[in-house]
Amino acid sequence: MSVAALAGVELTGGDLRLGAVRERTPAYTSYDVTFASTTAGEGSNPLRISGVLNVPTGPEPQGDQGWPAVVLAHGYIDPSSYVRGQGMTRERGFLAERGFVALHVDYRNHAESSDDPRIETAVRLGYASDVIAAAKALQDSTDVRVDPGRVGLFGRSMGGGVMLKALAIEPDLFAAGVGWASVSSLEAENFDQFQRPDAPAAELEAGFRGRHGLPGEDPEFWRGVSSRPVFGDITAPVLLAHGRYDDTCPPPWARASQRALTAAGVDSTLEWYDDGHAFGPAFVAAMERTVRFLRNRMPA
Template identity: 85%
Template sequence: MAALTLATRSSLATAALVLLAGCTSEPDAGPAPAGESSATTSAEPEAAETPTETPTETPTETQSPEPPPNPISIAALAQADLTGGGLRLGAVRERTPAYTSYDVTFASTTAGDGTAPLRISGVLNVPTGRAPQGGGWPAVVLGHGYIDPAYYVRGQGMTRERGFLAQRGYVALHVDYRNHAESSDDPRIESAVRLGYATDVIAAAQALQESRDVRVDPDRIALFGRSMGGGVMLKALAIDPGLFAAGVGWASVSSLEGQNFDHFQRPDAPVAQLEAAFRGRHGLPDEDPAFWRGVSPRPSFGDITEPVLMVHGRFDDTCPPPWATATQRALTEAGVDSTLEWYDDGHAFGPAFVAAMDRTVRFLDNRMPA
């Protein structure tokens, strides 16, 4: 999602947090073929040269530069210098025969504007044993779905996925996002429609790449988001193409943010309150459609260079299955190597969890071979 990432307790802010939960001229003719001449001869005498008027310069049409993108947009973040690093291992949370789990922190840029970076917390699972010869462990950055930040605790939301991946030989870094758990607060997170979550997962990948404590192959880092995190994943791939080796989205929200707003946020608060919350920043989707497209990943799918696996339950009553179909179609039309897998399950993936994870690991193994 992610990507990458201030909790208010009023009914309006709770509703706002659900958003994102759950973007020829013809070729020259060229020289004449060899052996042929483009000149012509004539038996007629040359006509006398007639004076011509002094040519006048034709004014050239100047193109005005394109206006800069809205500062709150995927396009603006794609142009920003997003940075992350400083991965620090803290207390050991758990030791199993397959992996060791650590509390971690790392730094994430605020908004690419040169301000002080934020401290992001998370949980890191490192497989037991030595890293593979060569580049190191393959890794997966995890972007969780929506959980009220007022109640969210470190590493919550993708514990099963984190453990499963580590058992299969992947370093797994669960990102708490800004304003969650022990992460720093970003007071602009709501006015920026949570785009900061995408910068947090981007920062997580950069932190893994430069870590001296965990040997990770910098060319084999994937991004895996579920629900809201699925949207974070798509945004991050569009913002920083080439950083990740692959993307996975489970039970993802819509790739159009106006659709997410109408589905999750609009029913939970009176329109007057919603309008007041956005006044002075941007309008609601039907009032300011250009803004909402600018914070949506779909218009930027053409920038994605990584293969993407989408996984969705046929009985998902939180993120409607047609959203997955529309996202998959848009990815394909944009030229993205993408696959959509369906399972007879709901939003949380209960009975189909193991099968869906097996499919996800096969996808990662194939797309990030040793």
């Protein structure tokens, strides 16, 4: 149960199915979609993952080349209240208006996606499997013509951590990675920031007993489910964007991740904005920078 172990598994994805039209604008059409993703158990049936897909309006790309595409990995929202497509609606629309197919992934255990009972035990490693499956579903689709060599991955907050893991697990799949207001690339730090303050120590220990220890008890496990130790496997360029006033994901996390990426030989950039975790005033500037980065790394 680690990022490295998941990299040794043949992860599947495909069977992208377009459902109801959610929205039509002059720039794009938005669809409810589902696709297949790998399960945790060997020999099990694939999970069905839901999501929302924006397809640009206008003539399709000519010749063999399809649309550039971006898979979106949203941040943490309580699965019990989460609804399809929640968390990156602004980003999805912005990208589609600029000529990118944009696929928002709901993740397993969210919205209309299948449930995976092991998701918490595996510290949500399955979310990385789901965004990988989304990219493969886009590449294989006959309904939406996507250029297989121009698929990027864009995650925010928790999704930024998902993005880094997915790039390490499938180094040749994504042409570029973007992380906004990302969580730490060390899962022990995320545990201390988000889980430890919300429950008494005895309750946390009881919840993890029989699976793995807390970070202080089982550091090897927590490093294994982190992306930083395997940054050397990442081949795609990475853009990180972070608010100077982020009080959810501390700015030092972004600096540490970017330095570790660079030390591992990854082409990485960290952009700072005078904003908090939600990217309000800086949203347009950060998105314009993101689009320039994606276009440079996924040229027509």
